[in-house]
Structures are given as C-alpha cells and as structure tokens.
Amino acid sequence: MALSPFEPRRLLPRLLSLGALLCVLALALALPVPAHAVRIKEVAAVQGVRNNQLTGYGLVVGLDGTGDQTTQTPFTTQSLNAMLQQMGVTVPPGTTMQLRNVAAVMVTAVLPPFAVPGQAIDVNVSSMGNSKSLRGGTLVATPLKGADGQIYALAQGNLVVGGAGASANGSKVQINHLSAGRIPEGATVEREVATPLQQGEVLSLGLNAADFDTARQVAQAINRAKGTGTAMALDGRVVRVRMPVGAGERVAFLADIENLQLELARPAAKVVLNARTGSVVMNEAVTLGACAVAHGSLSVTINTTPQVSQPNAFGQGQTVVTQKSDISITQQGGNLVQMPAGTKLADVVKALNLLGATPQDLLAILQAMKSAGALNAELEVI
Structure with missing residues (x-):
C-alpha cells in the first residue's frame, strides 16, 4: 500500500514528540535520586506548639435501660443530684432512685495548637460504671479541663457508638464495643492556649529523635536558605532559629524552613x-x-x-x-x-x-x- 505525500508530514511531528519524551525520560533516570530525603517538618517541630489533653466527668442520659446500676455505682446518683440542684430541683433526702437510663462517663479530647474560642473539636466518651451500652445516649454539658485545672472546652451532644448488641433469657450477642463512643465536633473551645510563636527573637526546633547529625543538617539547611547565623544546633535535640519580627513574616518563614530538604544518613541499627x-x-x-x-x-x-x-452394692460408701x-x-x-x-x-x-x-x-x-x-x-x- 503506497503512502500519500501528506502522510509523512503527519508522522514527522509524532516521531519528534516521541523522541523528545524518550530524551526526557533518559535524563530523569540519569539524575541522582537523593537517598533518605526528608523535609524538616518530618523530623522536627516548633517547641511549645503542641496538642493539649483535656478531660472531664459527665453524665450520659437517654439510654434505653442500659445505664449504670445505682446500687453498685453510687457516684452516678450523687452526680445526678448535684446537677439537679444546679437546675433548681431538690431531691428529698432518703429518696431511692433507680436510674437505668443514666451513665457516668469520662470525656476526653485533644486541644490542637492555635485553637481559638468557638472552634469545634472531637471528643471521646467512655463509661466509668457498669453501663451495658451507651448507644443512643446524649452527653449533658460537660466542662473539659486541662492540666492546670482551667476549663478550655465545653462538650455536649449525641454519641456515635460503633457497635450493636442484644440479650434475652441469659443469651447475649454483641458486636464491637458498646461502652465507649465518640461525638464528632462535640466540644466547643472556650479558651485559647498561648504559644511561643510570637514571643522573643528566637524559636527552638525540637527533633523527634535525638541525633547530632540530624541537628547539624537542619541548622545547615536553614543557614543555606536564610543566611549564615540564622540557625544553630545547641545539642542533638534542639536547634535554635532566629526569627523575623513581623507576625506574618514569621509564618512565612516557618513555612519555608519546614519544606527544606534534608539528606539524612542511614539511621542507627x-x-x-x-x-x-x-x-x-x-x-x-x-x-x-x-x-x-x-x-x-x-x-x-x-x-x-x-x-x-x-x-459395692451393699457398701456404705458414696x-x-x-x-x-x-x-x-x-x-x-x-x-x-x-x-x-x-x-x-x-x-x-x-x-x-x-x-x-x-x-x-x-x-x-x-x-x-x-x-x-x-x-x-x-x-x-x-
């Protein structure tokens, strides 16, 4: 079959494009690939900028008869009496309450860095008594405190329990764990935690693992990108960095140095x-x-x-x-x-x-x- 005079002109650009692609691939394969290349953000973090643990004690109500048995968990009754008194309800002394729909729980959450009042965070709710299941329950407003005893968030909402169960006549079937649940965005931040980001002329980068070679390479990479004398390795864990003055400049400065590449040596065996x-x-x-x-x-x-x-048949034994x-x-x-x-x-x-x-x-x-x-x-x- 003979080719028309126009077909070679169509094939020529395709052959040139294919040849250029092969040249690019050959150059990419010929370039050396850095071994153990990581970024500074993967081996170090700003000291003082971290998560904070929050805890609180509360009550879950609205359970379908799977709450705490008050005879074995008296603190559930005490907590309910205290909450009712705050709402203006006084329970007569000596009253025996059978609370099958209430459970005492421990509420935990993680307050991320730079969290501001009004921001929502997730909370975990775990039973403290002998409640059979928290499925379908609602957490009553629970203050969450930090290590200093101050209230940093307020939690409330409906629980999400990833499990199911049923029991009848001594038989029981259960899937997953029913004594713990989660409330997505169930707490609202009420207080901000101060960070050292805008304080002082220098910041300290803390390495995830103590290593003198890594600390030296982090300081050298920052000095190459931002100028000599910007960073100095104090020991195998801490690298001190001189920061710019403006708040916006500090954020941009940290964003730049966090993405700097490092070529780490082989780790210790x-x-x-x-x-x-x-x-x-x-x-x-x-x-x-x-x-x-x-x-x-x-x-x-x-x-x-x-x-x-x-x-024997006529013996007196048993x-x-x-x-x-x-x-x-x-x-x-x-x-x-x-x-x-x-x-x-x-x-x-x-x-x-x-x-x-x-x-x-x-x-x-x-x-x-x-x-x-x-x-x-x-x-x-x-």
Whole structure:
C-alpha cells in the first residue's frame, strides 16, 4: 500500500514528540535520586506548639435501660443530684432512685495548637460504671479541663457508638464495643492556649529523635536558605532559629524552613521486640556477624480424664468422681545452624528464616545473638 505525500508530514511531528519524551525520560533516570530525603517538618517541630489533653466527668442520659446500676455505682446518683440542684430541683433526702437510663462517663479530647474560642473539636466518651451500652445516649454539658485545672472546652451532644448488641433469657450477642463512643465536633473551645510563636527573637526546633547529625543538617539547611547565623544546633535535640519580627513574616518563614530538604544518613541499627505480641521489626542498618545457632522447641502436654469410683452394692460408701492427669514432655532436638555474616537486611532476614523459629522464639534468639556479639544492632523491648 503506497503512502500519500501528506502522510509523512503527519508522522514527522509524532516521531519528534516521541523522541523528545524518550530524551526526557533518559535524563530523569540519569539524575541522582537523593537517598533518605526528608523535609524538616518530618523530623522536627516548633517547641511549645503542641496538642493539649483535656478531660472531664459527665453524665450520659437517654439510654434505653442500659445505664449504670445505682446500687453498685453510687457516684452516678450523687452526680445526678448535684446537677439537679444546679437546675433548681431538690431531691428529698432518703429518696431511692433507680436510674437505668443514666451513665457516668469520662470525656476526653485533644486541644490542637492555635485553637481559638468557638472552634469545634472531637471528643471521646467512655463509661466509668457498669453501663451495658451507651448507644443512643446524649452527653449533658460537660466542662473539659486541662492540666492546670482551667476549663478550655465545653462538650455536649449525641454519641456515635460503633457497635450493636442484644440479650434475652441469659443469651447475649454483641458486636464491637458498646461502652465507649465518640461525638464528632462535640466540644466547643472556650479558651485559647498561648504559644511561643510570637514571643522573643528566637524559636527552638525540637527533633523527634535525638541525633547530632540530624541537628547539624537542619541548622545547615536553614543557614543555606536564610543566611549564615540564622540557625544553630545547641545539642542533638534542639536547634535554635532566629526569627523575623513581623507576625506574618514569621509564618512565612516557618513555612519555608519546614519544606527544606534534608539528606539524612542511614539511621542507627535497631531491632524492636514486642514481648506481648511477638512482633520483631528491624531497620535496614541491621547487620549480622557469622555465628552458629541451635534452636529446639519444648512442649508440655497435660491430659485430664475423669474417673468414677463407685462402691459395692451393699457398701456404705458414696460415688466419687476423680481426675486422672497424664503429663508428657516432648523436646524436639535443634540442629546447629551456621549463619553467615550479612551486611544487608535481606541477608539477615534470610539467615533468620533458616532457623524455622516462630516470632516468639526470635525474641530469645535475637537477645542471645546480641549477647554473643553477633547482632550489630540495638535491642529495644516494648
């Protein structure tokens, strides 16, 4: 099939565009990619600009018979009497109240930095007594206090409980947890927390983890972008930064330095062990020296069989049920496995997999390797 004289003209721009795209991709692949590149906002934060914890004690009303049993939780009745007295209602002394629709709860919230009066924040509500469920309840106005005892927010609203349950004739079915709920935007901020953002000529950046190299790189990156002498690393945790005078200039200044790029070196070798769940997590800097490991498992089995001891037909004894227990111990022999030295995380994982041990067993094996000097990493048990 012959091409018309116009078709080469149509193909030429497409070929040029494809060639230009291939050149751009080749240049992008040829450029070096910085390893461990992070921003300053990911490794440091302004000291004094943080969240504040708020707590309060209140009552949830409107429950469908799933509230506290007042005979076992007398503080619920006391709280209700105090609230009624504030509203002008006096309960006669000696009155026994069966409050099945009221529950005493603890209310918690997090006050974010720069929160202003009138701003709404989320609150968590948790039962303090023996309430069966908070589903469908309403939190009565509850003041939320900070660590200094001052009221910073006021919470009130309908609870959202992510669960369901039903019980009848001794049978019970429950999905998720019914003794705690959440009120989205259920509290209103009443007081502002002062921050050091507009105070003084300098601010301090606190690193998330103490590291002298990271502190030095943060100071150097700020000095390159904002001028020599702007930042100085005081130690492995704090970097002092000289700030501009104007309030708007400070916000723009912090926005600029938070987005500065850092090329961090490889972190210190560390292995984190969770003794409760058996989780083992290690970073890429972990290395392993040549060693030999023998691992064997020990299992104990207990079988209990009930036996009936019955007297003779004309005897005066009684039928007695006794328990017979058989205990057996089985120990599997562990072969001595030679583990080669590994300088990469993949080599370390491959060597540990040769043992065939469970995560719970690895807790003891890694600690023994550390004691023997074969594991080049810091162990942290959480």
